[in-house]
Amino acid sequence: MPLAGRRGPWHAGTIVIQSRALTFRTIRPNDDAALAAANYRDAHFASYGAEGRYQGDENYVTWLRERVEEYPDGHVLAFFDEACVGQLELQVPYGLTTGYVNLFYVTPPFRQQGYGRLLHDFAERYFRSWEAARIELDVTRTNHRAINFYRHLGYRVTRARGFAWRMAKALP
Numbered sequence: 001m002p003l004a005g006r007r008g009p010w011h012a013g014t015i016v017i018q019s020r021a022l023t024f025r026t027i028r029p030n031d032d033a034a035l036a037a038a039n040y041r042d043a044h045f046a047s048y049g050a051e052g053r054y055q056g057d058e059n060y061v062t063w064l065r066e067r068v069e070e071y072p073d074g075h076v077l078a079f080f081d082e083a084c085v086g087q088l089e090l091q092v093p094y095g096l097t098t099g100y101v102n103l104f105y106v107t108p109p110f111r112q113q114g115y116g117r118l119l120h121d122f123a124e125r126y127f128r129s130w131e132a133a134r135i136e137l138d139v140t141r142t143n144h145r146a147i148n149f150y151r152h153l154g155y156r157v158t159r160a161r162g163f164a165w166r167m168a169k170a171l172p
């Protein structure tokens with residue numbers, strides 16, 4: 001799937017944002033419930049494997065509904081034409097200058113083609129727009145692909161959190 005060469009228009013503060021060939025829009029928990037839950041479930045599997053205890057689609061969507069209400073422009077789906085390329089769950093809690101990535105997910109057909117970097121570009125813009133100076137996330141220690149991806153993007157492990165590493169990156 002080729003990427004368009006140049007960065008497209010950026011409309012900060014709106015719910016539909018185009019970045020190169022991708023369109024990002026806020027998750028609509030009613031309409032997107034099945035898609036968002038499938039994405040989350042697959043990311044959960046990548047993180048915890050078959051041993052992981054997934055909370056169930058209904059619980060996830062209930063939780064997601066609250067998150068979207070609180071951080072609408074940080075909870076987005078990315079599309080290439082009609083196809084879902086990924087999902088992000090981002091937040092900068094009120095009064096903090098550290099942003100947190102709860103979900104970073106590229107759908108399987110679009111992996112290893114540069115879309116993860118495009119999603120990360122979106123995340124950086126989101127965090128900057130909320131004046132965050134640092135990004136943090138947790139990644140399970142066995143999710144080597146994700147750890148190496150984050151390292152490649154400049155994240156470093158800052159501490160251990162149970163089965164996960166806390167990774168962080170400064171936003172200059």
Ligand SMILES: CC(C)(COP(=O)(O)OP(=O)(O)OC[C@H]1O[C@@H](n2cnc3c(N)ncnc32)[C@H](O)[C@@H]1OP(=O)(O)O)[C@@H](O)C(=O)NCCC(=O)NCCS
Nearest residue numbers: 046104105106111112113114115116117145146148149152
């Ligand atoms: C991890 C994940 C987000 C990577 O997305 P992706 O679309 O495959 O990544 P990209 O193709 O955009 O790669 C971006 C850059 O990272 C590099 N990269 C990607 N995966 C890498 C890896 N495993 N090791 C080292 N570098 C990697 C690429 O070479 C590329 O470098 P460049 O832009 O300098 O040329 C994706 O595999 C995914 O969603 N996995 C399942 C869900 C998951 O585990 N999420 C994280 C949970 S914490």
